[in-house]
Amino acid sequence: MNIALVGYGSVGKGVAQVFLNKRDLLKQNFELSISLKGIFSSKGALIDPNGLNLESILGSKDLTVHPSWHQELSFLETIDDLDLDLVIEVTPTNIKDGEPGKSHIISSIKKGCDVVTANKGPLVVAFNELSQLAQKNESILRYEGSVGGGIPVFNLVRETLQGNSIHSLSGILNGTSNFILTQMTYERTSFESALKTAQELGYAEADPTADVEGFDAASKTVILANGLFGMNKGIDDVYIQGITKVTPEAIELAKTDNFVIKHICSIEDGQIEVAPRLIQKTSPLAVDGTLNVVSLKTDLAKEITIIGRGAGGEETASAILSDVVDIHLTRVS
């Protein structure tokens, strides 16, 4: 399978590493051999029409000194020359217009490539446009890594809950805000001080707005609403409340009734919401630290809850790899 990797940050590197580590397993179990034709960053690309040598790439700190490096060569300029089967799109998320990911995905689909992405931007701004385009061009678009990192949500439903109707969904989809609320709960600190700890530990970015104001979680919930519930929603359709106004007093008062405060995403009766909520301490939703959780209510299987790591290069690469394998198996059958 000829693949291009667009974006070489923590997720892109995780994917390259996993392709290398799992090379034998993929061959043995699925008769899948991957040839990575190009790796793209914002500054240029590594290209080798015969397949890049992952050992040497992962071993080198600076891609720009690698013999296969082409300065300022972009994916859109190269796509025609690479004879690709599949494109992995993992450039930064931009929920305003979805770029550059959206153009990357559209061009790939139009070239007849299958696409696997963890980039929320294009899915939030143009979910139905991209799905329809993929359908029209008979290409497969998969996005397991875009929601909940390593937790398999879409694949769980598609592969194992066939025939179930999903009534509602609730969950925690942002590890940073969950870490902050957990810190406030157990250390009895203020929001500001918990945020500072999160930043010091590398769980929160210097500008934490997207995490603490709920925009990141809202983007993921929109993707779930469109991908699992067949809705046609955008970020403006979500009722969003961040966690910045949660006081230590609120957390203490909640405890007296055996509640914890969690930043909960929910899809119920057509309503999409991201807001701090009071959750019973014993509820499966009450997961701590940076963990993510998704709980589905279905007609046949009833309640199903999955808990796991919502971020991380290797965790997200796991989701991407499962999409790649699934597409491979679909294509060969």
Added chain:
Amino acid sequence: MKIELEVELTDKPGELVKCLEPISALGGNILQVIHHRSRSVGKGVTPVSIHFEVENIDVIEDIKNAIENQGVHVVKWAQEFVGFKHVVILIGHVFQKDITDTIIRLLDSGVLVNEVNAKITQKEDVSTVKLSIVGDTEQTIQEALNLCKEICQEKELFLIRS
């Protein structure tokens, strides 16, 4: 609603099932079964307490009738109405924005506000207030929660609900 029922059962197989089956069949959730062997009333008859809860209070009479129709002697039937309880926490100028008005409007919507807890911080006079709301049905509670959301928008308060 929680119900405690006491019956006298003869020590024969299948006697307890005669009570439990109608409760489950009509949607009751059995919480506890206690055999009061020390209070056995001779001839192999033992008083048994059954604690169960129902979501829909309309089925209570049916359950009682169904048990009695099995020929079981009901000694005691105690109903404790706890209703449906939800908790909301309001943050901001909760007192300055007339908390009495907030509570009265919730009461007017048909629920009971049976507990108010407040913590006040010196910082910016922000108070955090927890209200426990009890209603007869899940729907009255939902309506009260929606009203609470409206009040909080109007009074610029931050709402956290269960």
